[in-house]
Amino acid sequence: MSLALALEIVFAVVVLSAAVWTIAAREIFPAVAGFVGYGLLLALVWMRLGAPDVALTEAAIGGGLTGALLLGAAAPLRASERPVAVEGPGRVLRWLAAALSATVAVALAASVLFLPDPAPTLAPAAAENASATGLGNPVTNVLMAFRAMDTMLEKVVLLLALVGVWSLAPDRFWGGRPGPRHHADPLGVLAFLARLLPPLGIVVGIYMLWAGADHPGGAFQGGTILAAMWLLVMMAGLTDTPPVSRRWLRVVLIAGPAVFLIVGIGGLALGDGFLAYPVAYAKPLILAIEFAMTLTIAVTLALLVAGPPERSAER
Amino acid sequence: MSEAIVFGLCAAVAVGLGLYGVIANPHPLRKILALNLLGSGVFLYFGVVARRGAAVGFGGDPVPQALVITGIVVAFSATALAIALLWRLFQATGSATLRDDAPASAGANVTHR
Numbered sequence: 070m071s072l073a074l075a076l077e078i079v080f081a082v083v084v085l086s087a088a089v090w091t092i093a094a095r096e097i098f099p100a101v102a103g104f105v106g107y108g109l110l111l112a113l114v115w116m117r118l119g120a121p122d123v124a125l126t127e128a129a130i131g132g133g134l135t136g137a138l139l140l141g142a143a144a145p146l147r148a149s150e151r152p153v154a155v156e157g158p159g160r161v162l163r164w165l166a167a168a169l170s171a172t173v174a175v176a177l178a179a180s181v182l183f184l185p186d187p188a189p190t191l192a193p194a195a196a197e198n199a200s201a202t203g204l205g206n207p208v209t210n211v212l213m214a215f216r217a218m219d220t221m222l223e224k225v226v227l228l229l230a231l232v233g234v235w236s237l238a239p240d241r242f243w244g245g246r247p248g249p250r251h252h253a254d255p256l257g258v259l260a261f262l263a264r265l266l267p268p269l270g271i272v273v274g275i276y277m278l279w280a281g282a283d284h285p286g287g288a289f290q291g292g293t294i295l296a297a298m299w300l301l302v303m304m305a306g307l308t309d310t311p312p313v314s315r316r317w318l319r320v321v322l323i324a325g326p327a328v329f330l331i332v333g334i335g336g337l338a339l340g341d342g343f344l345a346y347p348v349a350y351a352k353p354l355i356l357a358i359e360f361a362m363t364l365t366i367a368v369t370l371a372l373l374v375a376g377p378p379e380r381s382a383e384r
Numbered sequence: 385m386s387e388a389i390v391f392g393l394c395a396a397v398a399v400g401l402g403l404y405g406v407i408a409n410p411h412p413l414r415k416i417l418a419l420n421l422l423g424s425g426v427f428l429y430f431g432v433v434a435r436r437g438a439a440v441g442f443g444g445d446p447v448p449q450a451l452v453i454t455g456i457v458v459a460f461s462a463t464a465l466a467i468a469l470l471w472r473l474f475q476a477t478g479s480a481t482l483r484d485d486a487p488a489s490a491g492a493n494v495t496h497r
Contacts, residue, residue: 073387077390078390080390081393081394084398085397085398092405092417092418097414104420107424111424111428114391114431117387118431118434119443122453123431126452126456131460135460138463139463139467142470146413149480152479153412153479153480157409157410166408169403169407170401170403174399175400178393178397181429182389184433188436188445190436191437192438193439212453219450227458229461230462230464231461233468234464234468237469370460376467376471
């Protein structure tokens with residue numbers, strides 16, 4: 070057995086241990102902690118699979134932001150744990166669920182072993198057409214040019230999710246500020262970090278956006294880091310969440326999808342079709358969309374974690 | 385390409401574990417967790433398929449990789465919405481049960497409008 074294979078098996082076992090813990094832990098809080106660990110370990114697996122762009126996204130969103138969201142929800146929901154625990158399915162149903170899950174897992178495992186060889190791939194096509202956009206990162210090429218429609222619709226999904234979260238606000242708080250007002254010791258560690266990290270984080274976030282054209286990174290990863298910095302400042306109580314009725318907030322939220330749509334429709338008028346960039350302007354157009362998207366992603370992700378409005382705008 | 389097999393099997397087990405958790409764990413937050421686990425297993429399977437398609441100097445086929453990035457973001461927004469729904473349920477009824485016949489008095493100690 071080669072060293073690389075041994076390392077991969079160890080990775081897989083550790084990742085799956087975290088997954089088992091997430092499902093089997095008795096209480097919510099340890100389960101969530103297990104899931105955050107699972108997300109971070111999974112980022113390492115993505116590196117091994119030659120996908121650094123996905124690894125960055127998984128670490129930032131799958132591990133970091135989902136973790137913040139779940140941990141924030143787990144603390145107040147602890148009280149609801151015991152009454153619900155007795156409602157679990159009976160022994161028979163559990164065994165049936167285990168049998169079903171095992172069957173699905175075995176079928177998937179078998180399909181892994183019998184995947185077609187040689188594997189079908191679009192990598193040569195992506196390499197062939199890379200010169201059309203002037204970007205060096207093939208994944209950014211796919212996201213922003215070859216499959217730009219997916220990325221645009223995904224922006225719309227993010228916005229719809231935020232509308233859904235906001236619409237859960239009680240009527241009297243509609244248009245108010247999301248979440249509780251956080252208070253932290255102004256001389257404590259959290260407030261210290263919230264002053265120390267954002268300048269660095271903002272630079273890293275913007276760098277990741279800029280480097281994403283030719284190297285691993287891009288609008289999602291950069292936007293997520295910016296969102297994390299804003300959340301950190303809000304959680305340390307250094308600033309409050311903005312009322313969701315603010316006009317600047319609404320403008321930022323639709324900036325990404327709006328610029329994307331305008332460029333797309335422009336392609337319909339000037340180029341070969343919807344979202345077809347004129348080759349001479351492909352790179353500046355893609356960068357313009359990415360800049361608008363990064364800002365929108367940062368604000369949308371942070372507000373998704375902050376939750377529905379819980380206070381009126383005045384307070 | 386040993387990593388494709390090892391992590392492919394890993395993805396299959398993650399999907400199985402997630403599916404079991406969705407069915408067997410009664411608490412909605414645990415179900416959300418399990419669903420995320422299931423989803424990450426599916427993404428990992430995509431990653432394995434992408435890795436097998438490595439060619440022309442790329443570490444993997446960039447198309448499935450880009451789809452996974454989009455998928456991770458969409459999964460996150462779905463999770464945020466699910467948690468907001470759960471939180472509202474908890475605020476409104478004082479419990480997080482998904483049962484239809486939940487006792488109505490459970491929310492008595494929670495402030496109603």
